[in-house]
Amino acid sequence: MAVKIRLQRKGKKKKPFYHIVIADARAPRDGRFIEKIGTYNPLTQPATIELDADKAYDWLQKGAQPTETVRAMLRFKGVFYRKHVMRGVAKGAFTEDAAMQKYTDYVAAKDAKTAGRAEKKVAEKAAFRAKVAGLHVTVAPKKEIPKVEVAPPAPVVVEEAAKQEEE
Numbered sequence: 001m002a003v004k005i006r007l008q009r010k011g012k013k014k015k016p017f018y019h020i021v022i023a024d025a026r027a028p029r030d031g032r033f034i035e036k037i038g039t040y041n042p043l044t045q046p047a048t049i050e051l052d053a054d055k056a057y058d059w060l061q062k063g064a065q066p067t068e069t070v071r072a073m074l075r076f077k078g079v080f081y082r083k084h085v086m087r088g089v090a091k092g093a094f095t096e097d098a099a100m101q102k103y104t105d106y107v108a109a110k111d112a113k114t115a116g117r118a119e120k121k122v123a124e125k126a127a128f129r130a131k132v133a134g135l136h137v138t139v140a141p142k143k144e145i146p147k148v149e150v151a152p153p154a155p156v157v158v159e160e161a162a163k164q165e166e167e
Helices: 053-062 068-077 079-091 096-133 159-166
Strands: 003-012 015-024 036-041 047-051
Touching: 003 053, 003 068, 036 053, 047 068, 053 068, 053 079, 068 079, 068 096, 079 096
Parallel strands: none
Antiparallel strands: 003 015, 015 036, 036 047
C-alpha cells in the first residue's frame, strides 16, 4: 500500500484552505484519509502552516511519500532537517541529545525569522491603511550611505622611457 502525505482541499470557491493528511495513494484527493496532521491557509500573509511535526516525522520514517507542495512545507517547518540529523545519529556521528539540540535550535531560528517577516508585513499593512485614510505616518528615514571619494590614480612615471627614446 502506497501512502502519501498530501493536501486535501477545503474552503469555498476562490477561497482555498487545505488539510495536510496521510492518505492511501489510491484514495481520491478529498476522499478517505488515514490521519490529519495539519492545516495550510495560503490566503494569509504570510501563508499559515500548522503542522504536527512529530507525526509528520513518524510517517516519513514509515515510508510515506510527500507531494511536492507538502515536501516544501515539511522542509520549511524543519521536519526534513530532523530526519537528516537523526540519520547522523544512526550512523554514529553524534548522540541523540546533540541531534535534538541541533533540531530545536534550527526550528527556533527559523520561527524567529518567520515571525520577523510576519511583523514586517503587519507594519506595512498598517502604514498602507494609514496612508489610504489620509493620516500622516512618520517613518524612520533611511540611513544615508556615506560617499567615499576615490583618489585619482597616481601618474605613471615615463621619464626613463623618454630618456631611452632620446638616445
